[in-house]
Amino acid sequence: MLRLINFAHSEIFMIGIFASLFAMHGLGIDSGDPALTGAALVGTLVVVTLVAMAASGLAAVAMERVAYRPLRRRGAPRLAALITAIGVSLFLQELFAARYGRDELGFPRVLEKRQLFEVAGANIRTDKVLVVLAALLLMVALDRFVNRSRLGRGVRATAQDAETAALMGVDIDRVVMLTFLLGGLLAGAAGTLYGVFFEAARYNIGFLPGIKAFTAAVLGGIGNIRGALVGGLSLGLLENWGSTVLGGEWKDVFAFTVLVLVLLFRPTGLLGESLGKARA
Amino acid sequence: MLLELSDVRVHYGKVEALKGVSLEVDEGEIVTLIGGNGAGKTTTLKTISGLRPVTRGSIRFDGNELVGVPAHKIVAMGISQAPEGRGIFPGMTVMENLEMGAYHRAGGKAAFARNLERVFELFPRLAERRRQPGGTLSGGEQQMVAIGRALMAGPRVLLLDEPSMGLAPKLVAQIFAIIEEINRQGTTVLLVEQNAAQALRRADRAYVLETGRVVMAAPAGELLEDEAVKAAYLGGDVGSAS
Numbered sequence: 401m402l403r404l405i406n407f408a409h410s411e412i413f414m415i416g417i418f419a420s421l422f423a424m425h426g427l428g429i430d431s432g433d434p435a436l437t438g439a440a441l442v443g444t445l446v447v448v449t450l451v452a453m454a455a456s457g458l459a460a461v462a463m464e465r466v467a468y469r470p471l472r473r474r475g476a477p478r479l480a481a482l483i484t485a486i487g488v489s490l491f492l493q494e495l496f497a498a499r500y501g502r503d504e505l506g507f508p509r510v511l512e513k514r515q516l517f518e519v520a521g522a523n524i525r526t527d528k529v530l531v532v533l534a535a536l537l538l539m540v541a542l543d544r545f546v547n548r549s550r551l552g553r554g555v556r557a558t559a560q561d562a563e564t565a566a567l568m569g570v571d572i573d574r575v576v577m578l579t580f581l582l583g584g585l586l587a588g589a590a591g592t593l594y595g596v597f598f599e600a601a602r603y604n605i606g607f608l609p610g611i612k613a614f615t616a617a618v619l620g621g622i623g624n625i626r627g628a629l630v631g632g633l634s635l636g637l638l639e640n641w642g643s644t645v646l647g648g649e650w651k652d653v654f655a656f657t658v659l660v661l662v663l664l665f666r667p668t669g670l671l672g673e674s675l676g677k678a679r680a
Numbered sequence: 681m682l683l684e685l686s687d688v689r690v691h692y693g694k695v696e697a698l699k700g701v702s703l704e705v706d707e708g709e710i711v712t713l714i715g716g717n718g719a720g721k722t723t724t725l726k727t728i729s730g731l732r733p734v735t736r737g738s739i740r741f742d743g744n745e746l747v748g749v750p751a752h753k754i755v756a757m758g759i760s761q762a763p764e765g766r767g768i769f770p771g772m773t774v775m776e777n778l779e780m781g782a783y784h785r786a787g788g789k790a791a792f793a794r795n796l797e798r799v800f801e802l803f804p805r806l807a808e809r810r811r812q813p814g815g816t817l818s819g820g821e822q823q824m825v826a827i828g829r830a831l832m833a834g835p836r837v838l839l840l841d842e843p844s845m846g847l848a849p850k851l852v853a854q855i856f857a858i859i860e861e862i863n864r865q866g867t868t869v870l871l872v873e874q875n876a877a878q879a880l881r882r883a884d885r886a887y888v889l890e891t892g893r894v895v896m897a898a899p900a901g902e903l904l905e906d907e908a909v910k911a912a913y914l915g916g917d918v919g920s921a922s
Contacts, residue, residue, distance in 0.1 A: 550783070553772075553776065553779065553780065553783075554783065556769070556771065556772065557769050557772070557780050557783075560769045560770060560771055560772070561767055561769060563731055563763070563767075564763055564767040564768075564769070565780075566730075566731060566750075566751040566752055567729055567731070567751060567755060567760070567761050567763060567767075568752075568755060568780045568781060568783045568784070568829070568833070569752045569753075569755040569756055569783045569784030569833070570752055570783055571750070571752045572752070
């Protein structure tokens with residue numbers, strides 16, 4: 401939305417995963433403890449998610465303040481912001497590597513991974529249902545915020561034409577900060593979901609999901625929230641189809657082939673950029 | 681004096697774009713700023729709106745200093761602008777564009793309803809197209825959105841940057857007639873125009889800007905008859921356009 405691809409977003413996500421892990425430890429849940437049920441389970445998930453969202457949100461806002469705002473103030477070229485993003489990404493990775501080591505840290509299993517039912521050979525498990533429901537809920541909330549609320553309209557105006565938005569009384573610095581905060585909150589929630597699903601945390605764990613998120617965004621059309629949802633679903637389906645046909649080890653290769661192909665043949669993505677379409 | 685610029689200097693990097701501009705706009709006037717490309721007309725408006733940092737000089741509005749006030753606060757003080765090239769939000773509907781004009785929310789719901797009614801009276805076309813995306817409108821309609829959106833802020837001074845740019849002659853006349861109507865309703869107008877003939881005919885007073893300096897200031901009618909102005913800015917179309 402801000403004509404900036406924050407490659408360090410992967411690390412904001414990674415911070416969300418670590419924050420989830422530490423929140424679980426903080427609640428006295430350790431690896432090997434029995435899975436939780438009922439109110440304890442719901443309460444734990446909510447608390448852990450909130451902690452992760454807060455940690456990632458704060459990290460994202462701090463990153464904008466320290467790394468991006470000075471560049472924006474100076475009117476630095478976009479390439480500078482991109483290089484900064486890569487620098488911030490490496491910095492955060494190495495910071496976590498130095499502090500928590502390079503090995504994978506295990507997650508306690510808070511949610512029993514029980515099969516609920518089977519549909520056409522696909523087994524629907526509790527954790528999958530949780531991930532899908534939470535992702536949908538977050539998408540709808542974000543979409544509503546951006547398209548319905550006054551601040552969301554300020555965000556969209558800034559994305560379309562920042563200078564004119566300022567003429568309307570939009571405080572650009574606040575909108576940019578808000579965008580980073582929102583991105584951080586979502587990444588934090590995603591971190592919790594990832595932690596519960598894959599039960600692992602590592603300093604560079606954000607890298608692959610980050611690139612895949614980028615691929616999904618490009619596939620759906622950059623700067624388009626609904627496009628990102630469509631892109632994410634398509635990428636997931638393509639990936640799994642590819643790994644069935646070619647074998648699991650080809651899954652990631654497949655994802656990046658998709659990225660390259662989309663960039664080559666349909667750079668505006670599946671849904672196109674809404675702005676680009678309206679301008680044409 | 682409602683709006684007063686004194687010796688305003690603005691730099692783009694090392695280049696001085698405004699080399700000490702002084703001008704005044706009194707309550708209820710239409711003042712026009714004419715001049716060639718790169719004379720600093722657009723920069724002057726952007727500077728008043730707080731989009732360009734002032735290196736030296738002062739801008740006073742209704743007794744308050746505007747230099748150093750961020751752009752998003754200036755609109756709430758009573759100065760709004762329809763920027764050059766219309767600058768409407770293409771991905772938003774006409775109604776959303778108009779709502780953006782009232783983003784600062786001064787005056788609350790009553791003011792919003794009043795301003796919206798005024799805009800729809802001035803531009804009935806916008807009422808018909810309120811759900812249409814801004815990017816799909818014609819050039820003239822986009823200009824109406826840009827002016828209407830600026831009016832939604834309920835300004836005391838309306839800054840218009842080249843409202844006739846790229847429009848067919850018939851539409852140009854229509855837009856200028858509406859600008860006069862807006863002024864009659866009590867809004868002060870500072871108008872930047874390439875179409876000097878039309879602008880001088882509608883305005884009370886005018887300033888001629890050349891390479892960042894005010895080189896002439898006079899009642900608009902006098903400039904319309906001035907030989908140097910005729911030669912430089914009016915070309916042959918003084919009598920022909922209506």
